[in-house]
Amino acid sequence: MxxxxxxxxxxxxxxxxxxxxxxxxxxxxxxxxxxxxxxxxxxxxxxxxxxxxxxxxxxxxxxxxxxETEPHNITVYFDGGYERTTRTAGLGCAIYYEQNSKAYRLRTNAKLDGLTSNNESEYAALHFCLQELEYLEVHHLPVRFMGDSRIVINGLTNEWPTIEEQLIPWANRIEEKITKLGIQAEYELIPRKENAEADKLATQALHGVTIAATSEVIR
Known part of the structure; x- marks a missing residue:
């Protein structure tokens, strides 16, 4: 906070x-x-x-x-990759947080079939990150969400209307999950190069490489 x-x-x-x-x-x-x-x-x-x-x-x-004993000071990086020929999405998520006076990084990804566009994969990636926050038992805390998708960031901050039909259900799921967890969401649009970690995780998911690891960050 x-x-x-x-x-x-x-x-x-x-x-x-x-x-x-x-x-x-x-x-x-x-x-x-x-x-x-x-x-x-x-x-x-x-x-x-x-x-x-x-x-x-x-x-x-x-x-x-x-x-102190719960995850806090949380920053989430998300990214979605999309393969048009297979209609397959790769979802990348990197969560940085503090707990018990130590800093940690959670890196994870997932592969999802049946999506229709790269924009949909970006929304799906953010929803995937929210599921990971729920597994971490994060609730009623401020969380910073960092991504390079203007469609997602501007859509969720209401700067742009969400008009693509396939994106509206994802936006609704995200808002519902945020409300359920009591998260005070702060969104920030960042350059793609600053989102390289989440981008790599999404690409690895598309190539069938599954990542799920938590490590301590030495400050």
Whole structure:
């Protein structure tokens, strides 16, 4: 979860000034806030998340303690590949998350028959990632979804209408799964080269190579 710190700074015998920080990780924001409070010149300190919900220091500490043993700080990369002659799709998914003060990466893929276009494979790939999040028991947390498909990203952020008939059911399934898991979804369109990992997983699935691996990421 990304957090902004908002506080009022008071200089003795002078005016007060209100400051707002840049967005940062919740744990980092808490460390900075506690350091600010030690100056003795800060009041009305609170936090705001990316959804404009307000948090006190006590509430943020409780939140961080509560999610420590569960997957959190989650970023998902997805990509779909499509073979027209066989109407076969390859779905690639890479999930980065933290749990028990360690960082992990889940890499997985799948092959799916009977789709009609590359755009449909992209939607199917995102739905596949949501299924993996469900297996990880991710729920009621913010999640960043990164992909290089304008159709998917702009469709789910309502910047573009979803008008292709075969895509509407996928968009509905995705929204239903997100609602069921209570996920606060944030979508970001990224260049294809930044999505190389998910693209490779999708290509491997098309070639019959199945990947399902979780590894610790050394920071």
């Amino acid at each position: 990304k957090i902004r710190i908002e506080w009022t700074y008071k200089v003795p015998k002078s005016r007060e000034a209100v400051f707002v920080s840049e967005e940062m990780a919740a744990a980092e924001a808490l460390v900075i806030a506690e350091d600010l409070e030690r100056t003795g010149r800060v009041k009305n300190l609170h936090f705001s998340d990316q959804f404009d919900s307000s948090w006190t220091v006590k509430e943020l500490k409780a939140y961080l303690k509560g999610i």
